[in-house]
Amino acid sequence: MRNVKQLSLFSGLEDTSPAKHVLVAKVVFESGPEGVFDYRVPKTFVGRIAPGQRIRVPLGKSNRFVVAYCLEICEQADNPQLKDIAAIIDEAPLVTSALLRLAQWMAEYYLCPLGTVLETVIPACVRNQAGTRLVPHYRLAPCSDGFPSLTEKQARVVAALLEAPGQRLSRDALTRTAGCTTAVLDNLVKRGILVKEMARIRHSQPDATTLPRQERLILNNQQQEALEIIQEAVSTGEYRGILIYGVTGSGKTEVYIQAIEYVVKKGKQAIVLVPEISLTPQTVERFRSRFDYVAVLHSHLTDAERAAQWDWIASGQVQVVVGARSAIFAPAPHLGLIVMDEEHETSFKQEAAPRYHARDVALRRAQIEQIPLVLGSATPSLESWYRTQQGELTLIRLPERIGGRTLPAVKPIDLRQPKHSRASRGVITRQLHAAIHEALENGGQVILLLNRRGFATHVQCSACGYVLMCPDCEIALTHHRSFSKVLCHYCGHEAPSPKACPECQSAAIRFSGVGTERLEAEVKARFPEATCLRMDADSMRSREAYERAFRLFREGKIQILLGTQMIAKGLDFPNVTLVGVVNADTALHFPDFRAAERTFQMVTQVAGRTGRGPHGGLVLVQTFSPEHFAIQSAVRHDFEGFAAQELPIRMAFGYPPISRLVRLIISAEKELEAAGWAERVARSFSKSLSQTGRPDAARVVGPAPAPLMKLRGKYRYHIQILGKDESLIRMLVRCGLQCLEEARQVSWVVDVDPVDML
Incomplete structure (x- = not known):
């Protein structure tokens, strides 16, 4: 910034003329350089720009036009280096002042550029003005001497605008109200009586559907x-x-x-x-x-x-x-x-x-x-x-x-017992089969939960042991029989399901593991007279699929509803008398400190879908770990007991919620590059922490290969920083990220308060 008081090159005297003040907009860019930048507000835009609007401004030596968000309008001393705002994009602010403050907090807390946050806060369809079109609008021009020599139709136009909200109407609304043609409006524009402006109107109105009024329930x-x-x-x-x-x-x-x-x-x-x-x-x-x-x-x-x-x-x-x-x-x-x-x-x-x-x-x-x-x-x-x-x-x-309804009885089924092995002819044990049969005989409905998509969770050759893996993720591919394809549920890679081993060409290919698609086939084979519906990400692809599925189940046209965790929560169907958890261990042994918590929540939530009607309910939980405290707590519907056992474990290891956690994931196409940069960043974290004089205020864990080491073609290493001082952790992360500014072949992700540790 140039000092306002400068020495005159001609007189040698100090320039004491008052500084010129101008309106300045403080902006952040939609994408590009981070930070807040100042731009001068031209006189033609004064009163038309407000925080929360998007504007177009020149950037860099080339003065290329870029989109920016206005954060604040203030008055300050003019600076010849300031550039003028080129255009206003939005007629009105896209966010309230409270949302703007929220976005600024998010940028600070989640260590993310404010422009990126605003792109999330304001949906792309709103920024792109989806569902609108430009339409001519008319308003009265300021006329000091009134409106002389008006015809009858012209007078009706003026009267319509004087009575209109904001004294502005669209072309169609004005011609309809005044009973005239557009030629009358064009003549008034030429005479300077009307001002024509282009403004957007929405051609589709929001759905304001109301349903038959439900009576207010009496609270206990x-x-x-x-x-x-x-x-x-x-x-x-x-x-x-x-x-x-x-x-x-x-x-x-x-x-x-x-x-x-x-x-x-x-x-x-x-x-x-x-x-x-x-x-x-x-x-x-x-x-x-x-x-x-x-x-x-x-x-x-x-x-x-x-x-x-x-x-x-x-x-x-x-x-x-x-x-x-x-x-x-x-x-x-x-x-x-x-x-x-x-x-x-x-x-x-x-x-x-x-x-x-x-x-x-x-x-x-x-x-x-x-x-x-x-x-x-x-x-x-x-x-x-x-x-x-x-x-x-x-x-x-x-x-x-x-x-006064009681919570359903929850009974674990120990899959380790020999009677529940292959003799059961599938994933549904004899005990669960009998319970399903009884529920259907009594006119009840059944929910079966299996949190695995597809038909088989992995494809393996029994001759040579080869497992079909995703080439980009090194994760076993899932066989989907309905598509006749194998899919990677992480990157979307797909290929035809093999009929022979790609490695040894043996026909001894085995489709192992169980997903919802195989469960559906087994249910239909065991209960051919029952109507069955599968709900997972593969079967619920359209906008109407969810509504249709729940409507059919509510109407009793579906007797057995099976699927992933999307059926485990929030649903209220009084006629459900049986819930079966086909495998409660799908998440229990994940390399994630929240594994026990998620298992408890999943079992307890799906158990809650039954026993809501007059016929009561039963929950059967098939598991290889019936003695685990997460399963036992779910059997007793005992959240507080679960929390009393889990929180001391978190405290012993310093994991959330006892402390804050930030996870940094470094990825590269070559494993050595990812590992090398991760090691360099971890050393930077440790060095910065020691320089604070509070070496015990935070803990740096790693670097180590991420549990899913290769994902979407890149090798991944992660580092965790744990501590109770949020500002200290953010400072450490910023210092560490400065090392990565030199990295050209690696990418990184900063995840504050992560919930997925894979």
């Missing part, structure tokens, strides 16, 4: 106490974090709905987050039967539909926003409450930059907006549970099911 004493705590928090107008720990079927959703009714009566809006797209249809139905204006945000909407919902929410007309992870960024201008159902679910974590967790973002947004945040789960995450112990969240317990 525990639900009523929970509701009163939330209402009190809403009334204070301050942030408050609340965790509802309620067993499956305890009526958490009805508490949410009545709390939101209280919020809506106060003229406020609510955001309700659900973890899976599969839960959205049922949740939306519940809310649309109680509220008039419910918006929906999830990935299965078209771009035009999503953009229409976004604009509708921003207008302030929407009462409730229901959606998956990204709905936390809904631009609600009168937000009064955030509810996050099934808060323990890992799908709330985004695995692409910025790698945010919706729970932490929701907590921060609630703090910024000074509103309550309600988290709910029958199996809370240990992060949220630990926060209740630290006094950061208020704990509400709902320990009983509504209507």
Whole structure:
């Protein structure tokens, strides 16, 4: 910056003329150089630019035009080096000031460029103005001497604009209202009476479907106490974090709905987050039967539909926003409450930059907006549970099911016993087979959970032992019989299923392991008279597939519903009398410190899908580890007992939630390059930590090969940094990343609070 007071080259006297002040926009780029940059606001743009809008600015010596986000408008001394803003892209800000502050926090916390964060906060369909078109609009020009010599039609045009909202109308609306042709408008423009402007209008309107009104349910004493705590928090107008720990079927959703009714009566809006797209249809139905204006945000909407919902929410007309992870960024201008159902679910974590967790973002947004945040789960995450112990969240317990119904009996089946081996002729044991038969005979419905897709989880030659691997990931390929292909579920690689061994050409090829596709075939063979439906990522590809599947199951047209974890949570079907967990060990022995927690949550959640009706329910859990405390706790529906055993283990090793964790993954096409750079960065971490004078304040683990060492053609090494001081950990990571600025052949990922350790 040049000093305003400069010496005159001609007089030798100090220039004492007052500095000229101009309006300056502080911006960040959509992509490109990081940091905040200043640009001068030309006089023609004064009053038209606001924080949250996108603008086009010149960058670099070539002055190429790039897109930037305006963060702030301020007045400061003019600087001849400042460049002028070239154009305004958006007519109005795309985000509220609260969302802009949230994005700035996310950039700092998740160590991600602010431009990248804003690209996530504002959906691409909104930035691209999907579902809109440019249409001529007209407004009255300032006329000091009134509107002289108007014909009758011209007078009707002027009168229509004077009565219009904002004194502006589209061409079609104006000609229709005034009963004239466009020639009349063109004549008024030539005379300087009208101003013609191009503006966008939406050609598709949001779906504001309402369902037949459902009666307000009567709460039991525990639900009523929970509701009163939330209402009190809403009334204070301050942030408050609340965790509802309620067993499956305890009526958490009805508490949410009545709390939101209280919020809506106060003229406020609510955001309700659900973890899976599969839960959205049922949740939306519940809310649309109680509220008039419910918006929906999830990935299965078209771009035009999503953009229409976004604009509708921003207008302030929407009462409730229901959606998956990204709905936390809904631009609600009168937000009064955030509810996050099934808060323990890992799908709330985004695995692409910025790698945010919706729970932490929701907590921060609630703090910024000074509103309550309600988290709910029958199996809370240990992060949220630990926060209740630290006094950061208020704990509400709902320990009983509504209507006095008991929790279903859960019985483990030990797969190690000889009677459950090959004599069972498949993956369904004799005990589970008999229970399915009995449930169907009594008119009940059955849910079978197997958290593995495909027909066979690996393909192996019994002659030479060769296993068919993904060439890019070095992971066993999964056989999908319906496609006659083998697929990699990580990178998408596919190939025809082999009829002979690619290595020795033997025909002794074996398709081993069990996925949902093979389970479906076995169920249909064992129970040919029963109607069966499979729900997994392969069978639920279309937007309508989820709605159709749940509708058929609810109507009783499907007797056996089987699938992956998408059927394990949040669903309420009173006629389900049996749940079978085909293999409870699919995640129990993963190289992940959360393996036990996820197994407990999965078994407990799917168990909660039964026993919700008058006929009770039974849960059978097939496992090779029936004595494991995660399985035993799930059998007893004992979350607090599980947490009491798991938290000391986390504390002993310093893992979350006791401390914060940042994972750095370094990838390269050559293993030696990935390993070498990982070692160099780890040394940098250790050196920076020692220089702080607090060597015990954090712990550097690694580098080591990642559990999935080769993925998408690259070798991966990872380093973990653990500690309680968030700012210290972020400082260490930034110092370490400076080493990688010289790296040309490697790529890296910084994952703050990771949930996937593979």
